[in-house]
Amino acid sequence: MRKTSRIAVLGAGIMGCSTAIFLARKGIEVSVFDMAEQPFSAASRWNEGKIHLGCLYSADPSLSTADRVIPGGLKFRPLIEELVGTSLAPAITSEDDLYLCHRKSVTSAAEMKTYMEKVVERVRNHPDAAQYLADASDSRVHPLSTSELAGLTSSTDIVAGFRTPERSVDTNWVAERFIPAMDAEASIQQFMKTRITAVRPAKDGIDGKWEIETSEGIFGPFDYVINSLWQGRLAIDRTAGLEPTGAWSHRYRQSLFLRTKEPVHTPCVVIATGPFGDIKNYNGRDFYLSWYSDGLRVDSSDISPPEPHLTAQNLENLPNSICDHLQSLLPWVAQIREQAERSTIQGGWVFAVGQGVLSDRDSTLHSRSEYGIQRLGHYISVDTGKYSTAPAMARALVEAII
Numbered sequence: 001m002r003k004t005s006r007i008a009v010l011g012a013g014i015m016g017c018s019t020a021i022f023l024a025r026k027g028i029e030v031s032v033f034d035m036a037e038q039p040f041s042a043a044s045r046w047n048e049g050k051i052h053l054g055c056l057y058s059a060d061p062s063l064s065t066a067d068r069v070i071p072g073g074l075k076f077r078p079l080i081e082e083l084v085g086t087s088l089a090p091a092i093t094s095e096d097d098l099y100l101c102h103r104k105s106v107t108s109a110a111e112m113k114t115y116m117e118k119v120v121e122r123v124r125n126h127p128d129a130a131q132y133l134a135d136a137s138d139s140r141v142h143p144l145s146t147s148e149l150a151g152l153t154s155s156t157d158i159v160a161g162f163r164t165p166e167r168s169v170d171t172n173w174v175a176e177r178f179i180p181a182m183d184a185e186a187s188i189q190q191f192m193k194t195r196i197t198a199v200r201p202a203k204d205g206i207d208g209k210w211e212i213e214t215s216e217g218i219f220g221p222f223d224y225v226i227n228s229l230w231q232g233r234l235a236i237d238r239t240a241g242l243e244p245t246g247a248w249s250h251r252y253r254q255s256l257f258l259r260t261k262e263p264v265h266t267p268c269v270v271i272a273t274g275p276f277g278d279i280k281n282y283n284g285r286d287f288y289l290s291w292y293s294d295g296l297r298v299d300s301s302d303i304s305p306p307e308p309h310l311t312a313q314n315l316e317n318l319p320n321s322i323c324d325h326l327q328s329l330l331p332w333v334a335q336i337r338e339q340a341e342r343s344t345i346q347g348g349w350v351f352a353v354g355q356g357v358l359s360d361r362d363s364t365l366h367s368r369s370e371y372g373i374q375r376l377g378h379y380i381s382v383d384t385g386k387y388s389t390a391p392a393m394a395r396a397l398v399e400a401i402i
C-alpha cells in the first residue's frame with residue numbers, strides 16, 4: 001500500500017482506536033467514525049477490565065477458548081503501553097483473582113479445578129508469560145483452604161474457591177489515556193457523533209475503493225474500510241455484501257461502578273461458572289460490581305437488536321439489587337456499600353458468537369473461541385472477541401494489510 005492510502009475505521013472503542021493508532025504510526029491517513037461524542041464512551045470504558053487467560057470458561061473443556069484468549073491477554077500490557085505511551089501499572093489490580101464455585105455452577109468444583117490447572121499450565125509455558133499484567137511465568141492455581149474460604153463466605157452456595165493468576169485493569173483509566181493518544185496522531189481524523197448507515201464499494205468492485213454512508217453524509221473513497229463496531233456491526237456487514245451466518249447474541253449489560261470515601265481492602269472475586277457476578281477492586285477505592293441477571297437489559301439474536309429500555313426506576317433500583325445479591329454470598333460487600341462516596345450505573349453492548357443462557361451447560365456462549373476477522377475484498381469486519389484481545393488483534397490486522 002502507498003503511504004498516502006486512506007483507511008476508514010468504524011467504531012472508536014478499544015479495537016477501533018488501537019487499529020487507528022497503529023495505522024497512523026505507519027503513515028496511513030485514518031478516518032474514525034463513531035456515534036458517540038468521544039472515543040471510549042461505551043463498552044470499552046464501562047466493563048470489568050478482566051484481562052482474560054481463559055479461567056472463566058470451565059464449561060469449554062476443549063480449551064479452545066483459553067487457547068484463543070491467552071496470547072492476546074499476555075500481550076495486552078506491552079501493547080497498551082505502546083499505544084498510550086505510559087505505564088499501565090497504576091490501572092492494574094494488585095491481587096490475583098479468586099474464582100468461587102457456586103453450588104449451581106454448570107461445572108463442578110472438581111471440573112473447575114482440573115480445567116484451571118490445564119489453562120494455567122498453558123499460561124506459564126507460553127513465551128510471553130512474563131509480559132502479563134503480573135509475571136505469570138511461574139503461575140499456579142491454588143485451591144482455597146477451608147479456613148480461607150470461610151474467611152470469604154459463610155454461604156453454603158459457595159462450595160470451593162481457587163486463586164488464579166488472572167488480573168484486571170481499570171477501564172476508565174485506560175480510556176482516559178487513549179483519548180489524548182488519539183488526539184496526538186495528526187493523521188487521524190475523528191468523526192464523532194456520526195452514525196454509520198451503510199458501506200458500499202465506490203468503484204472497481206470489492207477490491208477497489210469504498211464509501212461510507214452516514215447520518216452526516218457520504219465519506220470516501222477509502223482504500224479499506226475496517227468495521228470494528230460492537231453495536232450494529234452485522235447490519236453494516238450486510239450493507240457491504242458480507243452476509244452474517246451462524247448464531248450470535250447481542251447483549252446489553254449494566255454494572256455498578258463505585259468509588260469509596262476511604263480505602264477498602266477486599267479481593268477481586270468471580271463467582272462461577274454461570275449467570276452470577278463479580279467484584280473488581282482496582283485500587284482500594286474504585287470498584288466494579290455486577291450481578292448478571294440484574295444487569296442484563298437486552299439479549300437478542302436479531303441483526304439489529306432493539307435499544308435497551310432504560311428507566312429511572314431501573315437505574316435507581318439496580319445498585320441495591322446488585323449489592324444485595326453479592327452481599328448474600330460475600331458479607332464483606334457491606335464494607336464497600338458503607339464507604340460509598342459516589343456510584344454510577346453504566347454499561348454497553350456485548351457481542352458473541354453463540355446463543356443460549358449461561359445457566360445451561362450446553363449453551364454455546366460458554367465457548368468464546370469463534371471470533372476474528374472476515375474480509376470481503378477491501379472491506380474487513382472484526383469481531384474483537386474480548387476487550388483483552390483487541391490490541392493484539394489490531395496489531396495483527398494492521399500488519400496483514402499494510
